[in-house]
Amino acid sequence: MGQYAPVWDHKASVEVTKNSNGMNQVTLRNPQGASVLISLHGGQVTSWRNERGEELLFTSKKISKSSKSARGGISISFPQNGNGGSVEQPGFARNKIWTIEDDPPSLISFDTQGKSFIDLLLKPSEDELKFCPHVFEFRLRVSLASNGSLSLISRVRNVTGKPLKFSFAYQTYFSVSNISEVRLEGLETLDYRDNLCPKELFTEQGDAITFETEIDRVYHCSPNCIAILDHEKKRTYLIKKEGLPDTVLWNPWIKKCKAMADLGNDEYKHMLCVDGAAIEKPIALKPGNEWTARVEYVVVPSTLSTDDLSSY
Numbered sequence: 001m002g003q004y005a006p007v008w009d010h011k012a013s014v015e016v017t018k019n020s021n022g023m024n025q026v027t028l029r030n031p032q033g034a035s036v037l038i039s040l041h042g043g044q045v046t047s048w049r050n051e052r053g054e055e056l057l058f059t060s061k062k063i064s065k066s067s068k069s070a071r072g073g074i075s076i077s078f079p080q081n082g083n084g085g086s087v088e089q090p091g092f093a094r095n096k097i098w099t100i101e102d103d104p105p106s107l108i109s110f111d112t113q114g115k116s117f118i119d120l121l122l123k124p125s126e127d128e129l130k131f132c133p134h135v136f137e138f139r140l141r142v143s144l145a146s147n148g149s150l151s152l153i154s155r156v157r158n159v160t161g162k163p164l165k166f167s168f169a170y171q172t173y174f175s176v177s178n179i180s181e182v183r184l185e186g187l188e189t190l191d192y193r194d195n196l197c198p199k200e201l202f203t204e205q206g207d208a209i210t211f212e213t214e215i216d217r218v219y220h221c222s223p224n225c226i227a228i229l230d231h232e233k234k235r236t237y238l239i240k241k242e243g244l245p246d247t248v249l250w251n252p253w254i255k256k257c258k259a260m261a262d263l264g265n266d267e268y269k270h271m272l273c274v275d276g277a278a279i280e281k282p283i284a285l286k287p288g289n290e291w292t293a294r295v296e297y298v299v300v301p302s303t304l305s306t307d308d309l310s311s312y
């Protein structure tokens with residue numbers, strides 16, 4: 001009798017359960033033991049663990065009374081990021097309940113082989129349409145690959161007769177051993193807008209970025225691969241993006257962290273927010289058109305040199 005290679009059943013690697021608030025959540029698993037948890041509240045990725053069960057995303061232990069979810073993981077900022085407009089801050093997508101879409105329109109460029117994935121959908125309800133200026137269909141595919149990498153693909157379709165204008169960010173909280181010890185490579189010599197000195201444009205120096213104080217910056221025309229090096233944890237996060245021109249760096253540091261209702265006093269030490277984003281020039285989507293943006297997060301050993309990283 002011939003031997004057959006086991007067929008990867010991506011549906012068997014996806015489980016829907018309820019979290020402690022009764023909210024549906026989806027777990028993706030790969031055969032090596034890595035996992036990803038996604039809440040239907042906001043389509044937020046709340047956990048990403050490697051094959052040894054180590055958490056790779058930061059999530060705050062302190063939950064504010066007014067909030068339904070913890071700060072951290074990966075949140076979708078849409079249709080607005082930051083403080084520049086009239087809609088609910090920072091975009092309502094992360095406060096809505098998304099649904100699971102069993103049969104989404106095909107994603108031609110996505111190779112399903114060996115991947116565990118889920119498709120989520122957000123669209124305004126009939127009631128919301130009465131006052132909501134944004135008429136869209138937002139599809140989010142979250143997938144976990146056999147090498148443990150996590151990817152998110154967003155597709156926004158304009159289903160109105162008018163242009164749809166929005167900005168976007170994958171607000172991603174990486175878990176780091178100690179913010180003062182990590183280094184970020186890939187944004188050297190780029191122009192950035194500093195949200196702490198609004199309207200001012202600066203140019204980054206030629207060295208890797210290190211963190212010694214509060215940071216809140218939007219780097220323009222950033223490369224499609226950057227790296228966070230955490231030597232203490234012996235890991236490097238690679239952040240690869242497509243369709244997203246900007247990169248946001250954020251850490252509130254000591255004073256702001258203490259003032260935030262949903263962050264513990266010292267939690268700033270263990271988080272670094274690095275967002276693939278389209279903020280500087282909002283997207284103007286013509287009626288009937290679709291916009292796509294992807295990110296992929298890969299963890300590689302920190303013993304690799306910067307030259308080795310380019311092969312990932």
Ligand SMILES: O=P(O)(O)OC[C@H]1O[C@H](O)[C@H](O)[C@@H](O)[C@@H]1O
Pocket residue numbers: 082089090171195216217248249250273275
């Ligand atoms: O409090 P949030 O809306 O989650 O935003 C947290 C931070 O996210 C972004 O990275 C912005 O650049 C910051 O200005 C903001 O403070």
